[in-house]
Amino acid sequence: MDNLSELLHGFTIAITVPHLALMVIGVLLGILVGVLPGLGAPNGVSLLLPLTFGMQPVSAIILLSSMYWGALFGGSVTSILFNIPGEPSSVATTFDGYPMARDGRPTTALATAFGSAAFGALVGVILITFLASWVAQVALAFGPPEYFAVYFLAFASFVGMGGAAPIKTVVALAIGFAIAAIGIDTVSGSVRLTMGIDELVKGVSFVVAVMGLFGIGELLVAVEEEFHARAVSSRIDWREVFGAVGRLPRHGVALLRSAAIGCWMGITPGGPTAASFMSYGIARRFSRRGRYFGTGEVEGIISPETADHAAGTSALLPMLSLGIPGSATAAVMMGGLMI
């Protein structure tokens, strides 16, 4: 296996003391960036770019990619604890992560999320290792019709597999499309639905929408329900951290299915967001405990997290083999490589 010997050679480059130190720094910075909503991985990576100018290219990319890891992990933290997703791709994690944390099991929720995220990422990397050239060809075959078909499938899977009434799902989708249409139309260049407000020309930012919908919306519901008794007595126990990770193999089917969805969506640049939503929807339909999804189910955390990270990782593949970034962060990182 030619790739394998190349990989081993790569390990000799990666596992050196300065590079390991860079990884630790990158991951910690990444977690910090990921935890603060609104900053997000693409911004964080671009903030770090100037730091890498004086470095060897390999060291620079190691710092950037470990920061990417850190930010991906950190993004799940606020989704689970406060129902505020820091990244589009961690929105689906809030559905079950937040109820579980509210239920007094934040340790389990976080550990499960991190464990399955790591699994997804690992599958993504393995895919890159062995299938790089083959996958590159598939990605090349993707034109606008294919992109649309993938997005269409993501929307349709919500109507067909979501837990809500299909009509309500369609209504929610329609409102979302209307909001997405605000701003400059990228095909014709005309300005739509801005009602004469200049600031709306750039469109509605995802971060703004999500922090309002999830963060503030949840807060309003909480305030209405019961103002005082919402402090959660969370047990903090190392055994619970490792117990949650140890229980992951029991959900092997969900893990593998989500990783497959994630890889597929990452390579065909459908992206981690669509991947995590789709994986959640499919898990809800196929899981035996599907009807309890949304109340703090373990598989409801595993599915979106695994898919998210599998997609996030395999999104690096088109970048490496073709020079097409599969995600915003990958694009910024590629910018860093070119400097």
Place this chain on the structure above:
Amino acid sequence: MLFVDQKDFVWGLIASMYVGNIVAVALVLLTVPVFAALMRIPFVIIAPLIVIICVVGAYSVSNSYLDVVMMLGFGVVGYLFKKLFYPLAPLVLAIVIGDKAEDAFRQSMLMSKGSLGIFFANKLVTCLVVTGIALLLLPLVLQLARLFGKPASSATEATSEEKVII
């Protein structure tokens, strides 16, 4: 092509992704108790903090006050959705990839000069579109089946589904 031109660099990166992943998981699992401890803070203290984080976050997107106002507006929308049992997930999904989907659709329409046949032009795209259409029609078919099958059980199932809405 990076893979051909700079082998050392690419494989160094891929190897560092393996190692970096392990380092990241280890570090992140170590921080779990710290983050979990945040949940112990009483709601009366956490709630204003969340508002502050949201306001600062919304403002910092493009230094615009309008974004803060819109964020609060979305908060009310989120509240209404929850109260009326509307799902938030499709709304967010449509906001995030709605314009990308529209671009892709209109580019395909330009390519095919307005014919929908382009979505059935090759195996891959046909497969995706047909699966999508099948999923769209699935609830309708299920509902019809329920209507004609056993009318009595349909009511109870509808209410149980209503409860698990996100």
